[in-house]
Amino acid sequence: MLNPNVIEADSLSRRFDSFVAVDSVSFSVSEGEVFAFLGPNGAGKTTTINMLCTLLRPTGGTATVNGYDVVRQRSGVRRSIGLVFQDPTLDEHLTAEQNLRFHAYAYRIPRHLAEKRIGDLLELVELSDRRRSSVRTFSGGMKRRLEIARGLLHNPRVMFLDEPTLGLDPQTRRHIWEHILQLRERHGFAIFLTTHYMDEAEVAGRVAIMDNGHIIALDTPERLKDQLGGDVITVEAQDVDATKAELLRRFEVVPLEEDGHLSFSMPHGNRFLPRLLRTLESRVISVGLRRPTLEDVFLHVTGHAIRDREADPVSQARAHVIQHRRGR
């Protein structure tokens, strides 16, 4: 293959009637890379995945997966990818191994090879002892593990994980990630991940921050955090507005405000903190100092927190409309 990038998107867009869900996004994912789309619900992450995996036609721009065009060479794309969607896509009336067998036949894996791979993968996701159980009896985490095993059965070049741990408890989430990363180590596939969990995006080599259908920042997690220029200092004050004004006057910082907490970034925060406390006249209730997280980056580049956007009823309604139009 001439192109070393396993995914290549150029001005990819999708509109639903007058609403633009994905607005001219461009990015590339290289062989074996872990690439994350981070953003709130309704940002356009799932719409992008659906276009890349041929479930949805783009209304503008182009994209290739493993060198195949997502519109003109769909079957090449489909053979190259594995998928784990937000909602389960298993046949609950069948057993674990019957689900995997269906997949193996659909992807034309020779039978003797299929049985061996099914056994190996079930072993890896620790479901060997449940291989003959109906999927109906599985917990959420077990279903996810089975879907991951299924997605890898045909040796894809890239694995799409759309909110792979949504609705799972923290312990199960960690467990799922151990499996994913362990399998990647072994098989060397690239991962295209969408998530709104900050810690999940941290495992990625590069993170694209998405909001309102646009990519607004794209870099390694470290460099994204460095953009903020140092450490994050949070100040909880009695009079938020007065404190804000004083911070601007004395230190020339424009803090972001969130639930009565002011936050701003500052190089060498540990040295700055004593000076801040000495000079600040406003009444301060508490102060905090920490390394920036992707949440701070998100707040910085979008001006709002991920969870604000989720609580905002208009965006929620819009996310719902998209979900609906997409028709599952």
Next chain:
Amino acid sequence: MSEIVVAIYVVAYRELLRFVRERSRLISSFAMPLLFLIVFGAGFTRTIGVMAPGVDFVQFMYPGIIAMTVLMNSVMSGLSVVWDREFGFLKEILVAPLARSGIVLGKATGAAVISVIQAGVMLLLAPLVDVAITPLLVLKLVPLLILISFSLSGLGLLIASRMRSLQGFQLVVQLLVFPLIFLSGVFFPVNNVPAWLELISKLNPLTYAVDAVRQLFLAGQQGALEAIGITLFGHTMTVFHDVLVIAGFGLLLMLLATWSFTRQE
């Protein structure tokens, strides 16, 4: 091409797996025709008496019930598509390297095989209603039932290609498919009814499916065809003509279903 063949194979394979695994569906699919046969048979046979020379009501209805089993079961292949969509499995099918047309044909093939199995079980009841089954009859019946099944799967899949909810599909089945089945001559000969009912029945493609199955069963009865056969423009339909109607209807529906299914996102 091979993406069509593989699609037919895997999709039909799964339909059969599910049929075997779901005991409740297995039982209910036999229970209803059996109920019709017993209740209507016992209830009406003496009252109605002889339908045609040598054919009493149960013997008249029995082939109709077999046709009905196939019709219902085939339309319900659409239900499995709606079901798959609702429970997410359709996505797994749609992102696999499978041709859309093959997916549609696979669902229909699965339904056809299940239909033949169910009809086979119904045939075991033949001695109870005094109907003679010959190897020749079975040999003719199986391809006919497969053809009927494919046609009606076309109808079910066409409806399902645009349905988003199980309730919606059930509603269409109740408002459209049940009337079609009841007006297809399963329970009464369509010759001997008010003109408006006769007209509706003769416009109903299912009528010809029921007629074809019945004619195969009553082939040995002298004068039966004259009494209960379907006349169209003064011409009594033969099995061959019935088959042409069903095949034409089925082909049209299947094409529409495939087209509708391929176009959707």
